[in-house]
Amino acid sequence: MSDLDIAEVAQRAGVTAATLRFYEEKGLIRSIGRRGLRRVFGNDVLERLALISLGRAAGFSLDEIGRMFAPGGTLDIDRGLLAERADELDRTIRRLGALRDGLRHAAACPAPSHLECPTFRRILRAAESKSLARRLPSTRRSL
Amino acid sequence: MSDLDIAEVAQRAGVTAATLRFYEEKGLIRSIGRRGLRRVFGNDVLERLALISLGRAAGFSLDEIGRMFAPGGTLDIDRGLLAERADELDRTIRRLGALRDGLRHAAACPAPSHLECPTFRRILRAAESKSLARRLPSTRRSL
DNA sequence: GCTTGACCTCAAGTCGACTTGAATTTGCAT
DNA sequence: ATGCAAATTCAAGTCGACTTGAGGTCAAGC
Numbered sequence: 118m119s120d121l122d123i124a125e126v127a128q129r130a131g132v133t134a135a136t137l138r139f140y141e142e143k144g145l146i147r148s149i150g151r152r153g154l155r156r157v158f159g160n161d162v163l164e165r166l167a168l169i170s171l172g173r174a175a176g177f178s179l180d181e182i183g184r185m186f187a188p189g190g191t192l193d194i195d196r197g198l199l200a201e202r203a204d205e206l207d208r209t210i211r212r213l214g215a216l217r218d219g220l221r222h223a224a225a226c227p228a229p230s231h232l233e234c235p236t237f238r239r240i241l242r243a244a245e246s247k248s249l250a251r252r253l254p255s256t257r258r259s260l
Numbered sequence: 261m262s263d264l265d266i267a268e269v270a271q272r273a274g275v276t277a278a279t280l281r282f283y284e285e286k287g288l289i290r291s292i293g294r295r296g297l298r299r300v301f302g303n304d305v306l307e308r309l310a311l312i313s314l315g316r317a318a319g320f321s322l323d324e325i326g327r328m329f330a331p332g333g334t335l336d337i338d339r340g341l342l343a344e345r346a347d348e349l350d351r352t353i354r355r356l357g358a359l360r361d362g363l364r365h366a367a368a369c370p371a372p373s374h375l376e377c378p379t380f381r382r383i384l385r386a387a388e389s390k391s392l393a394r395r396l397p398s399t400r401r402s403l
Numbered sequence: 404g405c406t407t408g409a410c411c412t413c414a415a416g417t418c419g420a421c422t423t424g425a426a427t428t429t430g431c432a433t
Numbered sequence: 434a435t436g437c438a439a440a441t442t443c444a445a446g447t448c449g450a451c452t453t454g455a456g457g458t459c460a461a462g463c
Contacts, residue, residue, distance in 0.1 A: 122409090180449095241310045277439090278421075413456100426442090428441070429441090
Protein backbone atom coordinates (compact mmCIF):
# COMPACT_ATOMS: atom_id res chain seq x y z
CA MET A 118 0.00 0.00 0.00
CA SER A 119 3.03 2.21 0.04
CA ASP A 120 5.02 3.19 -3.02
CA LEU A 121 3.40 6.31 -4.37
CA ASP A 122 4.75 8.24 -7.27
CA ILE A 123 4.96 11.98 -7.09
CA ALA A 124 1.82 12.60 -9.11
CA GLU A 125 -0.25 10.48 -6.81
CA VAL A 126 1.08 12.14 -3.70
CA ALA A 127 0.47 15.50 -5.28
CA GLN A 128 -3.08 14.64 -6.17
CA ARG A 129 -3.86 13.14 -2.81
CA ALA A 130 -2.31 15.95 -0.82
CA GLY A 131 -3.69 18.66 -3.02
CA VAL A 132 -0.37 20.22 -3.93
CA THR A 133 1.65 20.20 -7.13
CA ALA A 134 4.62 17.97 -7.82
CA ALA A 135 6.81 21.05 -7.87
CA THR A 136 5.69 21.85 -4.37
CA LEU A 137 6.65 18.38 -3.23
CA ARG A 138 10.12 18.76 -4.70
CA PHE A 139 10.36 22.12 -3.04
CA TYR A 140 9.35 20.66 0.31
CA GLU A 141 11.84 17.86 -0.06
CA GLU A 142 14.57 20.32 -0.84
CA LYS A 143 13.65 22.20 2.31
CA GLY A 144 13.83 18.98 4.28
CA LEU A 145 10.15 18.91 5.14
CA ILE A 146 9.47 15.57 3.49
CA ARG A 147 11.59 12.71 2.20
CA SER A 148 11.15 10.28 -0.63
CA ILE A 149 11.75 6.72 0.30
CA GLY A 150 13.87 6.12 -2.77
CA ARG A 151 13.96 6.30 -6.52
CA ARG A 152 12.71 4.24 -9.40
CA GLY A 153 15.24 5.27 -11.96
CA LEU A 154 15.27 9.03 -11.69
CA ARG A 155 11.82 9.23 -10.23
CA ARG A 156 11.00 9.66 -6.63
CA VAL A 157 9.08 7.04 -4.78
CA PHE A 158 7.21 8.08 -1.66
CA GLY A 159 5.97 6.00 1.21
CA ASN A 160 2.38 6.70 2.19
CA ASP A 161 3.53 8.16 5.50
CA VAL A 162 4.39 11.22 3.48
CA LEU A 163 0.69 11.99 3.28
CA GLU A 164 0.42 12.31 7.01
CA ARG A 165 3.47 14.48 7.01
CA LEU A 166 1.93 16.70 4.39
CA ALA A 167 -1.27 16.94 6.39
CA LEU A 168 0.82 18.02 9.32
CA ILE A 169 2.51 20.65 7.21
CA SER A 170 -0.82 21.89 5.95
CA LEU A 171 -2.15 22.07 9.45
CA GLY A 172 0.90 23.94 10.61
CA ARG A 173 0.56 26.45 7.81
CA ALA A 174 -3.10 26.94 8.61
CA ALA A 175 -2.13 27.65 12.19
CA GLY A 176 0.21 30.36 11.00
CA PHE A 177 3.57 28.62 11.20
CA SER A 178 6.14 29.24 8.50
CA LEU A 179 7.70 26.33 6.66
CA ASP A 180 10.90 26.87 8.59
CA GLU A 181 9.09 26.74 11.88
CA ILE A 182 7.32 23.58 10.82
CA GLY A 183 10.60 22.09 9.77
CA ARG A 184 11.95 22.60 13.26
CA MET A 185 9.02 20.66 14.71
CA PHE A 186 10.06 17.41 13.15
CA ALA A 187 12.41 15.59 15.43
CA PRO A 188 15.42 13.91 13.81
CA GLY A 189 13.78 10.53 14.25
CA GLY A 190 11.01 11.60 11.93
CA THR A 191 8.58 11.90 14.79
CA LEU A 192 6.90 15.03 15.90
CA ASP A 193 8.41 17.33 18.48
CA ILE A 194 6.23 20.30 19.03
CA ASP A 195 6.72 22.49 22.02
CA ARG A 196 3.41 22.42 23.84
CA GLY A 197 3.99 25.87 25.20
CA LEU A 198 4.46 27.11 21.68
CA LEU A 199 1.20 25.49 20.69
CA ALA A 200 -0.66 27.13 23.54
CA GLU A 201 0.93 30.43 22.64
CA ARG A 202 -0.11 30.08 19.04
CA ALA A 203 -3.61 29.14 20.12
CA ASP A 204 -3.82 32.33 22.15
CA GLU A 205 -2.52 34.34 19.26
CA LEU A 206 -5.11 32.75 17.04
CA ASP A 207 -7.71 33.60 19.59
CA ARG A 208 -6.81 37.27 19.55
CA THR A 209 -6.88 37.26 15.78
CA ILE A 210 -10.29 35.66 15.82
CA ARG A 211 -11.64 38.32 18.12
CA ARG A 212 -10.36 41.12 15.94
CA LEU A 213 -11.69 39.51 12.82
CA GLY A 214 -15.03 39.08 14.51
CA ALA A 215 -15.25 42.77 15.26
CA LEU A 216 -14.21 43.52 11.74
CA ARG A 217 -16.84 41.19 10.34
CA ASP A 218 -19.52 42.90 12.37
CA GLY A 219 -18.27 46.23 11.13
CA LEU A 220 -18.35 45.14 7.54
CA ARG A 221 -21.77 43.72 8.00
CA HIS A 222 -23.03 46.94 9.43
CA ALA A 223 -21.47 48.98 6.68
CA ALA A 224 -23.08 46.73 4.11
CA ALA A 225 -26.50 47.31 5.61
CA CYS A 226 -26.01 50.91 6.62
CA PRO A 227 -28.45 53.41 5.12
CA ALA A 228 -26.06 56.36 5.23
CA PRO A 229 -25.39 57.67 1.71
CA SER A 230 -21.66 57.35 2.15
CA HIS A 231 -19.93 55.06 4.60
CA LEU A 232 -17.97 57.99 5.89
CA GLU A 233 -21.15 59.54 7.19
CA CYS A 234 -22.19 56.52 9.18
CA PRO A 235 -21.34 56.86 12.86
CA THR A 236 -20.86 53.17 13.30
CA PHE A 237 -18.52 53.00 10.38
CA ARG A 238 -16.57 55.90 11.81
CA ARG A 239 -16.32 54.12 15.11
CA ILE A 240 -14.89 51.07 13.38
CA LEU A 241 -12.50 53.29 11.56
CA ARG A 242 -11.33 54.80 14.78
CA ALA A 243 -10.87 51.37 16.29
CA ALA A 244 -8.89 50.28 13.28
CA GLU A 245 -6.72 53.34 13.59
CA SER A 246 -5.29 52.18 16.88
CA LYS A 247 -3.90 48.72 16.60
CA SER A 248 -3.88 46.47 13.63
CA LEU A 249 -4.10 42.82 12.96
CA ALA A 250 -2.74 39.38 13.16
CA ARG A 251 0.36 37.63 12.21
CA ARG A 252 1.00 36.07 8.88
CA LEU A 253 -1.88 33.84 7.91
CA PRO A 254 -1.48 31.67 4.84
CA SER A 255 -3.13 32.53 1.59
CA THR A 256 -3.66 29.08 0.19
CA ARG A 257 -4.21 30.28 -3.31
CA ARG A 258 -4.27 26.81 -4.76
CA SER A 259 -3.38 27.29 -8.43
CA LEU A 260 -6.14 26.45 -10.87
CA MET B 261 -5.12 72.21 11.99
CA SER B 262 -4.25 70.92 8.56
CA ASP B 263 -0.84 71.09 6.99
CA LEU B 264 1.02 68.05 8.13
CA ASP B 265 4.48 67.15 6.98
CA ILE B 266 5.25 63.62 5.97
CA ALA B 267 6.94 62.72 9.23
CA GLU B 268 3.93 63.75 11.24
CA VAL B 269 1.53 61.85 9.06
CA ALA B 270 3.79 58.84 9.26
CA GLN B 271 3.99 59.01 13.00
CA ARG B 272 0.27 59.53 13.47
CA ALA B 273 -0.76 56.84 11.04
CA GLY B 274 1.82 54.38 12.22
CA VAL B 275 3.52 53.88 8.88
CA THR B 276 6.84 55.05 7.51
CA ALA B 277 7.36 58.02 5.24
CA ALA B 278 8.44 55.63 2.52
CA THR B 279 5.12 53.87 2.80
CA LEU B 280 3.31 57.16 2.36
CA ARG B 281 5.25 57.94 -0.80
CA PHE B 282 4.49 54.44 -2.00
CA TYR B 283 0.80 54.90 -1.34
CA GLU B 284 0.81 58.23 -3.11
CA GLU B 285 2.52 56.69 -6.09
CA LYS B 286 -0.19 54.03 -6.15
CA GLY B 287 -2.83 56.71 -6.02
CA LEU B 288 -4.15 55.74 -2.62
CA ILE B 289 -3.47 59.08 -1.01
CA ARG B 290 -2.66 62.55 -2.22
CA SER B 291 -0.56 65.35 -0.81
CA ILE B 292 -2.28 68.68 -0.81
CA GLY B 293 0.80 70.42 -2.17
CA ARG B 294 4.47 71.04 -1.66
CA ARG B 295 6.57 73.28 0.49
CA GLY B 296 9.60 73.46 -1.74
CA LEU B 297 10.22 69.85 -2.58
CA ARG B 298 8.48 68.54 0.45
CA ARG B 299 5.02 67.15 0.53
CA VAL B 300 2.35 68.79 2.60
CA PHE B 301 -0.65 66.72 3.61
CA GLY B 302 -4.08 67.79 4.73
CA ASN B 303 -5.31 66.07 7.83
CA ASP B 304 -7.96 64.27 5.86
CA VAL B 305 -5.17 61.99 4.78
CA LEU B 306 -5.27 60.45 8.22
CA GLU B 307 -8.83 59.30 7.75
CA ARG B 308 -7.90 57.97 4.38
CA LEU B 309 -5.04 56.03 5.89
CA ALA B 310 -7.32 54.63 8.56
CA LEU B 311 -9.61 53.49 5.80
CA ILE B 312 -6.73 51.83 4.03
CA SER B 313 -5.64 50.14 7.21
CA LEU B 314 -9.15 48.91 7.84
CA GLY B 315 -9.41 47.64 4.32
CA ARG B 316 -6.15 45.76 4.64
CA ALA B 317 -7.30 44.26 7.91
CA ALA B 318 -10.44 43.07 6.19
CA GLY B 319 -8.33 41.30 3.61
CA PHE B 320 -8.50 43.70 0.69
CA SER B 321 -5.43 44.29 -1.42
CA LEU B 322 -4.16 47.80 -2.01
CA ASP B 323 -5.46 47.65 -5.55
CA GLU B 324 -8.90 46.67 -4.38
CA ILE B 325 -8.87 49.46 -1.84
CA GLY B 326 -7.81 51.88 -4.52
CA ARG B 327 -10.85 50.97 -6.54
CA MET B 328 -13.10 51.83 -3.60
CA PHE B 329 -12.25 55.49 -3.68
CA ALA B 330 -14.58 57.30 -5.99
CA PRO B 331 -13.02 59.95 -8.26
CA GLY B 332 -14.48 62.67 -6.08
CA GLY B 333 -12.34 61.49 -3.22
CA THR B 334 -15.33 60.02 -1.46
CA LEU B 335 -15.89 56.42 -0.67
CA ASP B 336 -17.60 54.06 -3.04
CA ILE B 337 -17.71 50.59 -1.65
CA ASP B 338 -20.03 48.06 -3.09
CA ARG B 339 -22.21 46.95 -0.21
CA GLY B 340 -22.61 43.54 -1.72
CA LEU B 341 -18.87 43.19 -1.78
CA LEU B 342 -18.73 44.17 1.86
CA ALA B 343 -21.30 41.58 2.82
CA GLU B 344 -19.46 39.01 0.79
CA ARG B 345 -16.23 39.83 2.51
CA ALA B 346 -17.94 39.67 5.86
CA ASP B 347 -19.17 36.17 5.05
CA GLU B 348 -15.75 35.16 3.92
CA LEU B 349 -14.34 36.50 7.15
CA ASP B 350 -16.92 34.55 9.01
CA ARG B 351 -15.91 31.29 7.41
CA THR B 352 -12.29 32.05 8.16
CA ILE B 353 -13.15 32.74 11.75
CA ARG B 354 -14.90 29.42 12.10
CA ARG B 355 -11.96 27.51 10.71
CA LEU B 356 -9.51 29.36 12.86
CA GLY B 357 -11.69 28.65 15.85
CA ALA B 358 -11.57 24.93 15.20
CA LEU B 359 -7.87 25.18 14.69
CA ARG B 360 -7.41 27.06 17.93
CA ASP B 361 -9.32 24.39 19.81
CA GLY B 362 -7.19 21.78 18.16
CA LEU B 363 -3.98 23.51 19.10
CA ARG B 364 -5.21 23.96 22.61
CA HIS B 365 -6.00 20.31 22.91
CA ALA B 366 -2.67 19.29 21.49
CA ALA B 367 -0.94 21.57 23.95
CA ALA B 368 -2.67 19.89 26.87
CA CYS B 369 -2.75 16.38 25.49
CA PRO B 370 -1.04 13.73 27.59
CA ALA B 371 -0.13 11.47 24.68
CA PRO B 372 3.65 11.09 24.41
CA SER B 373 3.64 12.21 20.80
CA HIS B 374 0.97 14.31 19.14
CA LEU B 375 0.69 11.73 16.43
CA GLU B 376 -0.61 9.23 18.94
CA CYS B 377 -3.38 11.45 20.19
CA PRO B 378 -6.74 10.60 18.64
CA THR B 379 -7.95 14.15 18.83
CA PHE B 380 -4.87 15.46 17.14
CA ARG B 381 -5.29 12.88 14.42
CA ARG B 382 -8.85 13.95 13.93
CA ILE B 383 -7.75 17.54 13.50
CA LEU B 384 -5.13 16.37 11.08
CA ARG B 385 -7.73 14.58 9.06
CA ALA B 386 -9.93 17.65 9.02
CA ALA B 387 -7.01 19.76 7.89
CA GLU B 388 -6.31 17.27 5.14
CA SER B 389 -9.55 18.02 3.38
CA LYS B 390 -9.98 21.69 2.82
CA SER B 391 -7.65 24.45 3.68
CA LEU B 392 -7.92 27.97 4.80
CA ALA B 393 -8.76 31.53 4.19
CA ARG B 394 -7.87 34.15 1.75
CA ARG B 395 -4.98 36.48 2.04
CA LEU B 396 -4.90 38.07 5.45
CA PRO B 397 -2.44 40.87 6.08
CA SER B 398 0.69 40.34 8.08
CA THR B 399 1.00 43.78 9.58
CA ARG B 400 4.65 43.45 10.37
CA ARG B 401 4.92 47.02 11.58
CA SER B 402 8.57 47.98 11.59
CA LEU B 403 10.22 46.92 14.82
C1' DG C 404 12.26 -0.36 -31.08
C1' DC C 405 10.25 3.93 -30.77
C1' DT C 406 7.54 7.52 -29.24
C1' DT C 407 5.81 10.15 -25.70
C1' DG C 408 4.52 12.04 -21.65
C1' DA C 409 5.69 12.14 -16.94
C1' DC C 410 9.67 13.06 -14.42
C1' DC C 411 14.12 15.11 -13.52
C1' DT C 412 17.48 19.35 -12.26
C1' DC C 413 18.71 23.98 -11.78
C1' DA C 414 18.01 28.68 -12.36
C1' DA C 415 15.17 32.29 -12.57
C1' DG C 416 10.74 34.50 -12.19
C1' DT C 417 6.42 35.98 -9.60
C1' DC C 418 3.47 38.40 -6.33
C1' DG C 419 2.33 42.01 -2.86
C1' DA C 420 3.69 45.41 -0.03
C1' DC C 421 7.01 47.60 1.20
C1' DT C 422 12.10 48.65 2.45
C1' DT C 423 16.65 50.09 1.40
C1' DG C 424 20.38 52.49 -0.83
C1' DA C 425 22.55 56.06 -3.43
C1' DA C 426 22.91 60.47 -4.85
C1' DT C 427 21.08 64.96 -4.30
C1' DT C 428 18.47 68.96 -2.49
C1' DT C 429 16.74 71.98 0.98
C1' DG C 430 13.97 73.97 4.92
C1' DC C 431 14.97 75.57 9.27
C1' DA C 432 17.61 76.50 13.57
C1' DT C 433 21.64 78.73 15.14
C1' DA D 434 25.20 82.41 6.30
C1' DT D 435 25.91 77.89 7.30
C1' DG D 436 25.32 73.29 8.67
C1' DC D 437 22.83 69.29 8.75
C1' DA D 438 18.85 66.40 9.71
C1' DA D 439 15.28 65.40 6.95
C1' DA D 440 13.27 65.37 2.62
C1' DT D 441 13.37 64.08 -2.38
C1' DT D 442 13.74 60.74 -6.59
C1' DC D 443 14.56 56.41 -8.76
C1' DA D 444 16.16 51.93 -8.89
C1' DA D 445 16.83 47.87 -6.82
C1' DG D 446 16.36 44.66 -3.05
C1' DT D 447 13.62 41.71 0.34
C1' DC D 448 10.67 38.00 2.09
C1' DG D 449 8.01 33.63 1.80
C1' DA D 450 6.28 30.16 -0.72
C1' DC D 451 6.07 28.64 -4.59
C1' DT D 452 5.80 28.58 -9.95
C1' DT D 453 7.75 28.56 -14.43
C1' DG D 454 10.99 27.63 -18.05
C1' DA D 455 14.67 25.43 -20.38
C1' DG D 456 16.87 21.48 -21.46
C1' DG D 457 17.49 16.63 -20.52
C1' DT D 458 16.19 11.54 -19.02
C1' DC D 459 13.63 7.51 -19.08
C1' DA D 460 9.82 3.82 -18.14
C1' DA D 461 6.04 2.07 -20.19
C1' DG D 462 2.64 1.29 -23.81
C1' DC D 463 2.05 0.28 -28.73
